Amino acid sequence: MIDRIIVPPIKCQGIKTRLVKFILENIYWNGKGRWIEPFLGSGVVLFNVQPEKAIINDINPHIIRLYQMIYRRDLSPEEVRTYLTNEGRKLLSKGEEYYYVVRERFNRTGNPLDFIFLNRSCFNGVIRFNSKGEFNVPFCRKKDRFRRSYITKIVNQIKQIQRVMMTKDWEFLIGDWRECLKNVEKDDFVYLDPPYIGRHTDYYQQWSEDDAAELARITRDLPCGFALSMWKENKYRLNDHIARHWSGLVERTCTHFYHVGSTEDLRNAMEEALLIKPGYEAIPFVTQISKSIQLELAFDEHTS
Ligand SMILES: C[S@@+](CC[C@H](N)C(=O)[O-])C[C@H]1O[C@@H](n2cnc3c(N)ncnc32)[C@H](O)[C@@H]1O
Structure with missing residues (x-):
């Protein structure tokens, strides 16, 4: 469980600073393999996971080069x-x-x-x-x-992320997510946060329905655990991409408020989903307790 969020020095659209706690509290990963993030963005999720081994990728070379320089101590x-x-x-x-x-x-x-x-x-x-x-x-x-x-x-x-990176074995890649997902192994964990379909489109963020469908297809075949962040619903519409491409996964949701103006009435609620491969979801605390009680009861029954 994390109590203080590490905030990265770079900001970007879709940054998960306010959702990182929700994301990490819902994922279960044994940490034995590599944390793989094909759509790094600001890196806020990575810097809070603090994995020993990681593969870090983004198609935007400026983000990766900067973080790589900080990692190698080429920039103080x-x-x-x-x-x-x-x-x-x-x-x-x-x-x-x-x-x-x-x-x-x-x-x-x-x-x-x-x-x-x-x-x-x-x-x-x-x-x-x-x-x-x-x-x-x-x-x-x-x-x-x-x-x-x-x-x-x-x-x-910058000091804080440099401290986090110290002694870590992280590999930095600049390129398309497809390349990054080529050599994934069973103990790895892949966290995906692709751009929104048809939104924020620019040179480095072209994201079509076809890309989104291909990501779902390739991810489902991965030999390891994975989780994907995606907006689910707002006041105006439901994201039907989830039902079309990501059914059968464990879904955890969280309401997130974002501001479009200066006053309180301009706060809009957005339902954010985290879709997790079954078996890699964290068990909520209450369920964990009841599970351990059930185990004890089963043991008592067996031994008495
Ligand atoms: C929604 S942002 C990720 C936000 C990040 N999780 C955070 O909290 O800051 C999506 C990222 O994907 C990158 N991206 C877009 N298309 C890509 C592609 N084809 N392959 C790899 N990365 C891509 C963008 O440059 C952007 O940084």
């Missing part, structure tokens, strides 16, 4: 502090136009420090690339974005 938290302090000062004095200077530079060079800068000062903390593969999210419009406390928060998040 103090370097990030110095960089954000200097660039934050320029943003403060030159304003919005400086954000676009950094964005243009990042699109030319792919500098991982610029990636952190953009990710933490763009509008809504999303990652979006246009059809030419250029980051195109506008500025959040706060020129004093990189205040000292905000930089310290980001630096601490």
Whole structure:
């Protein structure tokens, strides 16, 4: 059971920070093999599982390269502090136009420090690339974005994930999920969090009905445990993809609120599902107790 969530330094759409506790409390895995995450995103699930061995993949090279540099200690938290302090000062004095200077530079060079800068000062903390593969999210419009406390928060998040990664045997891959799922073994556990069908589509997030159907088909044949996160239902509609492609799995659900505006009445409820291969679901605490009582009773009956 986790009591404090480790929050990663990178944000993305569909980030599971608020759902990570629900996800981990519902999965049972013996931890003997590798934790495999083909759709890493921010990495919040991985950093909270903290597996000894892992295969970490995303099609977005900027995410993987950055985390790999932190893992290999090619980028230190103090370097990030110095960089954000200097660039934050320029943003403060030159304003919005400086954000676009950094964005243009990042699109030319792919500098991982610029990636952190953009990710933490763009509008809504999303990652979006246009059809030419250029980051195109506008500025959040706060020129004093990189205040000292905000930089310290980001630096601490980097320190924390570096601590988690220390001594771990993790393999980083950049590519399509199909490749990542090729050599899965029986003790591994695969956690899947693909993009929403037809939503957030951009250069790195093209996700069609066919991709979703193929993911279900390939995953069902895996020799190991797996779990998949997927939205189930909101006020307007039910996600029928679950019934079509993922039937027969253990389903755990949780209501999640997201904000679309500044006031309370703009909070919308979304039912989130976790679909788990049977046998890999955690038994809720109460059931566990009743199971152990049943076992004791059976033992008593047998021995008396
Ligand atoms: C919903 S996000 C994952 C969010 C993540 N679980 C978190 O909590 O931050 C989906 C991720 O899948 C990646 N992705 C999209 N298409 C992919 C593909 N074909 N193969 C591998 N990764 C892909 C995207 O770049 C994105 O980071």
